[in-house]
Amino acid sequence: MNKIILLVFTVLITCFTLNAQESKYGIRIGANLSSLNSDNITGDLDQSRIGVVVGFLADYRLTNKLRIQPELQYSGQGNKDRDLRVNYLQLPILLKYNITDVFNVQLGPQAGIKIWEWEDNQAGTTDFGTFDFAGVIGVGANITDNFFVDLRYxxxxxxxxxxxxxxxxxxxxxxxxxxxxxxL
Incomplete structure (x- = not known):
């Protein structure tokens, strides 16, 4: 896990030091529909949690079609059951391939660190670990030069x-x- 975190931060530092011709910075806000996948927890894990995601991003041009977009975001995740709620500070690093000037596809890793979990769990069996690591895939659309929408999994x-x-x-x-x- 330490090697993964080191790799993510190395890529992030490299991104910030790129001498890119077209560097942009911005913000994102949206909603998560999240759930947990486990064979060890009894109860209904199918009830997803709706949470908020908000963050900052940097967008660096690598080629005419390829960009890299590191982000720092807050994300409310887990399940609807309050004992299974957890919030993360996440660092996704996405490669974006621009299919056209409007549409793009996104792919990359995402490291997360737990910043909050529900403290009043009765069973005492849902303590979350400190770190999370995920793969992200998505599509995006540029509404204008500045405004955009993303859908990610x-x-x-x-x-x-x-x-x-x-x-x-x-x-x-x-x-x-x-x-x-x-x-911007």
Missing amino acids: ALGFANVFDEGAGVNIDGTSRNIQLSVGYR
């Missing part, structure tokens, strides 16, 4: 539950994210 690869808490629970996160944004 993130599939977690790491166990989101704390393995050191003495409880043997495995589970991964997944979410669909719809957002609007503004680039």
Whole structure:
């Protein structure tokens, strides 16, 4: 996990030091429809949580069609059950391929660090781990030169539950994210 985090931060630092001709910065805000995937939790995991996502982005041109977009975002995730709610500070690093001037596809890794979880869990079995790691795929559309919309799907690869808490629970996160944004 430390190697993954080091790789993500190395890519981020490289992105910020690029001497790109067309660098843009902006903000995104939207909604998540998130859930957890686990065979170890009893109850209804099909009830997804609707959460908010808000963040900052940098958009760097690599070629005429290819861009890299590192972001720093807050994301409310988990399930509808309050004991299964968790919020992350995430760092997605997306490669964007512009199919046309309007439409693009996005792909990349996303590292997350837990910043909040529901504290009043009765069972004591849903302690979340500190880190999450996911793969992100998405599509985007430029409404104007500055305004855009994104639709993304993130599939977690790491166990989101704390393995050191003495409880043997495995589970991964997944979410669909719809957002609007503004680039300066």
